[in-house]
Amino acid sequence: MSAAGWVDGALEERLRSVTSADSEEGRSLAQALRDASAGGKRFRPALVASAHHGLAGRRPDAVPVVGAAVELLHTAFVVHDDVIDGDTTRRGRPTVPASFHAAASRNGADPRAAHTYGLAGAVLTGDLALSAAIRAVATAPAPRAVVERMLDLVDHAIAVTATGELADVRFATHTDWPSLTEVLSAEERKTAVYSFALPLQLGAVLADADDECVNALADVGRHLGLAFQLRDDLLGVFGDEQVTGKSTLSDLREGKVTVLAVHARRTPEWAEIEPHWGEPDLTEERAVVVRRALERAGSRAHVEAMVEEYVGTAADGAARLGLPAELVQWLSALCVPAATGAA
Structure with missing residues (x-):
């Protein structure tokens, strides 16, 4: 069920569409976006493909593009999550904010300036990933009505995920312990909707379900x-x-x-x-x-x-x-x- 091979070409194309090599900053952001998108099991694109093929879909050319979109959406949320949580490692490697922080430190920045640079680089990297994800869906080779159905699903997933992330941060303030129902609701909104429900739904829409x-x-x-x-x-x-x-x-x-x-x-x-x-x-x-x-x-x-x-x-x-x-x-x-x- 691995999607790593067939989706990487579409992913690379989408990365090129939102990055620039015309400046040092552009090259840094492009590299950060590639690093953040690398690795992983690619199960989200695999869910798109599995739903499409399982429902006898007939748009195989669109599947890699939409698969790349959900992977880029994941990249955006992961990078922004590392900013919010202050995490410095992911998958055994430095996170995007940690990488930008280290680059600034190597160039002589003081700790405060390096911290600010790390946050800025990560926020912008996540923004680029989000832009690439939406563009991928909007330009997928499918009829306009299908693309519009998919964009509606993506819009909904982004909005719901944002509420789940904010709830997670609110819980961390420890001003009042949430109930089990509240925690499960936040986890569903923060992860389940965009990582699992959305890819399956997009594959189904591509199959005209x-x-x-x-x-x-x-x-x-x-x-x-x-x-x-x-x-x-x-x-x-x-x-x-x-x-x-x-x-x-x-x-x-x-x-x-x-x-x-x-x-x-x-x-x-x-x-x-x-x-x-x-x-x-x-x-x-x-x-x-x-x-x-x-x-x-x-x-x-x-x-x-x-x-x-x-x-x-x-x-x-x-x-x-x-x-x-x-x-x-x-x-x-x-x-x-x-x-x-x-x-």
């Missing part, structure tokens, strides 16, 4: 996206950094409000966890104490069970729509193994 089918695929995507985000939350605490390239301390140091934390807060073990949840200088030794308490509280098992339930619901929905069994199995495999891996 009716609104009922497109809406049903959105439900599949939302359930799958929730499973994926919950898995990501688990990896942020219990994952293997050598495998994921994701720190297992940053979420704890940030005091990130996740379903894992909301569940644990309702257990006696929270008294042991709370002093370290959001501790800026949390060490690995104290993190081990937190992880063990989360397991005793049943929080890890609770979230893992939720992942399996959401994946099962998504798989059932995909099967009811008549999507290929291979696709259903692949969708399930995206989430379950990593969620139940070793701590």
